[in-house]
Amino acid sequence: MSSKTKIVVFHMKEIIYTAIFAALGILLILLLLFMFLPGHTKGKQTSKDYKPGIYTASMTLNNTPLEVEVSVDKNHINSIRFANLDESVETMYPLVQPAMEEIAGQIIKSQSTDKIKAGEDDSYTSNLILDTIQKALKKAEAD
Template sequence: MSSKTKIIVLHMKEIIYTVIFAALTILLILLLIFMFRPDNKEARQEPRYIPGVYTSDVTLNNTALEVEVTVDDSHINSIRFSNLDESVAAMYPLVQPAIEDIAEQIYDSQSLENIQYSSDSPYTSQLILQAVKDALEKARTS
């Protein structure tokens, strides 16, 4: 009787190394899949605004200023005064810095929540923010 039995000797150390290497390889592949998959947050996000330029009025004493807000589908792109001339800027020197400060905060967060008012002109900042809210209400999709 001729038996062809083969005996394979495996060292436990080699088995452990193979299992660890296989686990690390699977972990690396999963990590690469999650890191480099396409991110479609922009594609899934519904439009919040109708693209365009929207205006709202702010009245300081007898002077009417127009706040102009430019939006696209989901972002606030620009906030500025459209009719601020030199005489109004001279009469109200804190108006331009106030709108620039508010606009910067809105650009960063793309939200009107948690806006910090300037300590120099909190009431003017509130008026400007209310005008921006009014303009954005015009831009909202139904």
Template sequence: MSSRTKIVVLHMKEIIYTAVFAALAVLLIVLLMFMFLPKNKEARTNEEKYMPGVYTSTVTLNNTALEVEVTVDEAHINSIRFSNLDETVATMFPLIQPAIEDIAEQVYDHQSLENIQYSEDNPYTSQVIINAIEEALKKAETTK
């Protein structure tokens, strides 16, 4: 019985290419992990800051109760409106509807009540509306 010796010839060029492609594959995997995995637990919980639903708070103007209705999902403020604004109140306070529309647009853009610009025509009405929205959002916040 004779044993046959097998000789394997490796070219240095092939070894270098294999090492480079393996290093690039590992780098790609690490990069994808950093891109798609959340940074920490706080990043996951920041996405869920509201309990989805419709929340209301009351604003009283001239013995008339107006309800500010705020609709939220887990992470966004979706809608802000008066739920029972009738014609008599709109006639008595003509600037209240444009004020809530302006505030709602700013809140949709920022998704927060920070840095809201008040209208020069009705700063006090705007402040009352923002306080009502803030009260409704406190009801909507999840406890952690």
């Protein structure tokens, strides 16, 4: 009887490289499937319908009235700024303008007032500004 025994020699380095490349290939395929399959909603933005125009809302800081002006078109928030901010108010409240710029930038980028991060140093001012912006946007919403 003749036995036909075959001896196969594997090098451990080749097995490890093959396993690593197979795992990377599977990971790449899963990543591509996750990114390109329908139903992936992370990057989608829901836009509201607005009546185009410029809308204002008032806020008061220590008996000083300030007007927040929000400019919108049909589907986008275009700009947010103070309408009547003078030097005396900026001097008395130095955090007002930087807080407005930070909040306006976040809102214009996301086109929503949800999940806006207020600064730690000016959380009261930021929340007051955000509430005023929401009032102006509520005026702008289409029925």
